[in-house]
Amino acid sequence: MNHSITAAKATQAQPSLEAKLISKSFVSGIIRIQVLNRLSISIMPSELSLITGPSGCGKSTLLSILSGLQSTDEGRVIALGQELTQATPRELEAFRLQHTGFVFQGFNLFSALTAQEQIELPLGYLGLSKTQSRERAFAALQEVGLGHRANLRPAQLSGGEKQRVAIARALAKQPKLIFADEPTSALDAISGQIVIDTLHRIARNHGTTVLCVSHDPRLIRHADRVLAMEDGVIQRDWRSGSSSLDDVATLLTEGQH
Numbered sequence: 492m493n494h495s496i497t498a499a500k501a502t503q504a505q506p507s508l509e510a511k512l513i514s515k516s517f518v519s520g521i522i523r524i525q526v527l528n529r530l531s532i533s534i535m536p537s538e539l540s541l542i543t544g545p546s547g548c549g550k551s552t553l554l555s556i557l558s559g560l561q562s563t564d565e566g567r568v569i570a571l572g573q574e575l576t577q578a579t580p581r582e583l584e585a586f587r588l589q590h591t592g593f594v595f596q597g598f599n600l601f602s603a604l605t606a607q608e609q610i611e612l613p614l615g616y617l618g619l620s621k622t623q624s625r626e627r628a629f630a631a632l633q634e635v636g637l638g639h640r641a642n643l644r645p646a647q648l649s650g651g652e653k654q655r656v657a658i659a660r661a662l663a664k665q666p667k668l669i670f671a672d673e674p675t676s677a678l679d680a681i682s683g684q685i686v687i688d689t690l691h692r693i694a695r696n697h698g699t700t701v702l703c704v705s706h707d708p709r710l711i712r713h714a715d716r717v718l719a720m721e722d723g724v725i726q727r728d729w730r731s732g733s734s735s736l737d738d739v740a741t742l743l744t745e746g747q748h
């Protein structure tokens with residue numbers, strides 16, 4: 492492929508997810524905590540974007556606002572060209588069902604179901620037939636390298652395998668947006684690396700927007716873009732391959748090994 496054309500396409504790509512000057516605060520007793528403070532962000536398709544920041548800085552809040560799960564006090568959220576901040580609860584529900592997949596720290600798998608069944612279950616809500624669900628679920632399991640584990644239940648899988656089943660469950664919906672909140676926090680370094688690389692590959696191969704939030708600095712090297720969040724705003728925005736991002740990754744992971 493011609494690289495200059497690829498580069499031109501990349502610069503022309505429209506953001507799939509945008510927040511414009513969003514604010515969010517929570518009231519706890521008599522104290523109001525300002526979590527997001529006129530924050531703006533623009534996320535591109537086919538990339539794994541990683542939002543990092545200290546515990547409690549509002550990463551999960553931002554993720555849930557960008558996915559339409561929580562409302563903002565002020566500002567606009569535009570996802571796939573749709574104004575989420577103007578949408579009714581019913582429209583938001585339909586949007587999430589059709590376009591989003593979620594991966595959480597705790598896997599959120601049903602203990603009684605096999606890997607294959609965990610993935611088939613939500614596909615029924617999308618209106619797929621039993622046969623279509625079965626085929627799509629198995630294809631997703633194969634894509635995350637777990638075709639041979641399809642008939643096992645969570646108790647028979649390792650932590651990393653469980654998270655890959657959760658990723659396959661999100662992927663099988665063929666969503667345009669995948670949100671991952673601390674997907675590697677419960678995992679050892681090697682399993683965490685496999686999980687983040689799996690998410691990265693999905694972004695590249697399917698054109699999916701993958702937005703991951705984590706305070707795990709080991710993930711920095713595996714992202715296309717890293718956004719550092721603090722004091723309710725995005726403080727820094729690095730792209731992969733930039734020397735400053737390499738420096739940050741080295742700095743933050745030093746002493747961890």
Ligand SMILES: Nc1ncnc2c1ncn2[C@@H]1O[C@H](COP(=O)(O)OP(=O)(O)OP(=O)(O)O)[C@@H](O)[C@H]1O
Pocket residue numbers: 517518519524526544545546547548549550551552553706
């Ligand atoms: N529903 C809520 N009600 C009241 N306060 C909340 C609520 N949700 C979040 N907060 C507060 O907002 C702040 C940001 O929380 P959030 O969970 O978004 O941070 P985080 O960056 O994801 O943290 P962590 O790295 O620990 O997951 C915290 O002070 C938290 O206590």
Ligand SMILES: [Mg+2]
Pocket residue numbers: 550551552672
């Ligand atoms: Mg969080």
